[in-house]
Amino acid sequence: MNTPATDLTPLQGFPRQNGAPAWLQELRNHSWQVAQRLSLPGPKDEGWRRTSLKGLDLNKSLEGINEEHAGLELPDTPLPGGAVLTDILSAARLHADTLEAHLRGNWLDSDKLLALNGALFRTGYFLYVPAGVKIDTPIRVVCRPASNASLVLNRSVIILGEGASVRIVEERPSGNRPAGNTGQSGDGALTPAYVEVVTASVGKGASLEYASIQQREASSLSYVLRQAKVADNGSVRWFICELGARLSRSDTAALLKGGNASSEARAVYLTDSGQHFDVSAGAVHEGEGSRSRTEARGAVGEQARAVYRGLGKILRGARGSDASQAQKVLLLGGTARADNNPALLIDERDVRADHSSASTPVDPEEVFYLMSRGIAEADARSLLVSAFIQPVLDGALPEGLQEGLQDAVSRKLQKLLKRPGGIDEPIGGGAE
Template sequence: MTTQTVLPVEPDALQSTSVNNGEPAWLTESRVNALRLAAELDLPKLEKTKLERWDLSNFGTLRTERPSVTQQLPESVASLVDLKEDSNLIVQHNSAAVYASLSAELAAKGVIFTDLETAVREHEDLVKPYLHTLVKPEENRLTALHAALWNGGVFLYVPKNVEVDIPLQSIFLIDDAASSFAPHVLIIAEANSRVTYVDNYISGQYDSKVVHNGAAEVFIKAGAKVQFASVHHLNEQTTDLINRRSIVDNDGSIEWIVGEMNAGDSASETLSVLQGNGSLSDAKVIAVGSGSQKLNYTTKAVHFGKSSDSQMITRAVMREQSTAIINGITKIEKGATKANGEQTEKVLMLSPKARGDANPILLIDEDDVTAGHAASVGQVNQEQIYYLMSRGISREQAERLIIYGFLAPVVSDIPLEQLQQQLQGLVERKLGQ
């Protein structure tokens, strides 16, 4: 069934807003063209999930003025960061970046870390060749709407041979359902560079439904290494939709560490394109579902390079009436000899009404490769419970230990201690413990 697409803004209004905000002409044209595409394209087709049945009616109201970035943190996010003299942090509040800080030492090395709206004006030559080339507007209605309406966001550029030893962090906060909330993260790691980026999506409370339609594009040049950690804990009124994608050149590597802790319906794709020989992707994703949440998470690696390697671990814990579709896709293209792709999807259900589907998919077009998968869906192992209880541990505590052990491969890898503690707290809260 085809439904009529009602655009959240008219093309003329979008064009005027872009011009008034001082955006370059190419970006204004890109936004307007993407909005027109959105009226023609269908929603993405997700495995065993019909997005047509989700409430995707509110993408918020377009911001009409250029924001001013200050050095004053919103009180609601101050507790999430440990601010020091040279903090490396970007904060987006609703539709605009409100805080940006980069240490003088990193700036002197040529590192750029700012909101994306500022970057398109001040670093156009770096942004223009990459923006919307991994998450393309023409893919579907949601990617088109994102290309038209994105705001705030992050631009991170690490020059050749520069190694950044401390994590760079961003916080995306929404507490107004009337605001458009669509951050775009763009990361470029030049040859032989190294960086860790951490972001955190949080929300206040509001009564009406709202859609977060986000994207992240990561470009990893030869020999570069990027660690990308992300925790999403948006409220039950927020539908969370995001595409995270990277392309990796020769001997480069991407490590994804993702915690999906939302209270509302959510869908994400985390994709690595292993373009170069010897390229590497390591993806770890955990999710906890509760209430009547509907979740759809896809982790994917596409191998083009020889001797490329991908590892995926996805673990989901489902409570109450929540449902999850967990997809793992390894695609090895013709010519990617000696490639190796391994994936594991596991779903632990804590309620007889909860449902989880684990779908491992291997698509192999080359003979001289190694690939494998493992998938499981089940309840808490009662033998493990009884064993722990025989050591004097209560049943409740035994179940808790088993669940934490189930999720530990991701939680323990979060590269920022404060975020790791926060994720642990979110797991406890979602499990009702």
């Protein structure tokens, strides 16, 4: 039973956006109603049992909603073959039919925050790659919020036509805080709040490679939901890297609708003292012969908690499909806590499915092996933790960006291991 919505005082006058088309206004109105009706997800909601949004003051956050266009950095160079990359509100005017059809089919308002995103999103990008167009140069998008925004609502859309292919990297750095404001707050408030939705439609035989690196402020909430619908013979490859924020909720799912559709998800999360991460990745199989592979690796430090929810769902009719999940966590200290929940729900015979899950400390035998070669204990532990993460990082980003990812991960690991050199820096250069 839903409790009454006390978390969101209705705002005076739902903001109409100048020039926004009527269909979008209608969708926003719908979401607004949903947002007013629902409470924030709580411990009674499946999927939020181990993650609390206590510390999020939505009304306060709403006072500082980010401005249109602010913070989104898209590449300047035009895309080949009639492909389009633009901000989401421009797309609502210039590519209304395509965007409207996609949004109606992928409107997400299953919880209050997602509904709020639908009602009020200001930023995000629209990437459209027509049938047969293959974009070789990777696209880098930086989702940087304006300074002092307390609520950032991004909605991004990726549409690939039949046989199209593209590789996109989303960076989520911390905001341009004015000097003296480091994003830290003493009162435990989750601010700013980032609520971001990315939906993709992957056409027949199309291929999407997607990467996200999250390095938000140490006081923030980062809630990102990604979902791709994949048609016959299409494929999606996800790489998700969670480093920043105080509370990070990261949900990534492929809906394998077509025959022989496939997905591969790799997730890395490094959770430090005071952080709480809740990461989910996986696939829902509808198409015959569809395949999914999910591999997650985490390292959790003292006073940190990481929740991982695997997703492997094979629906009736998805004959001959294959779902595989592997997940491993290193616990770096006695107060580190990890909850692993691999889930396989199978409603069809004649399928293959497996999952593995493990949480362990660093293996003392491995430490001894390295120490016997003259490597000091702290260096040996550091080497082993890096090594544990490395196989999931290999080839994650295009050349030119991979090195920055390696550095960011390495800095975060040094911080986790309480060694010098562990500082936060965005992977694509400074935030200035």
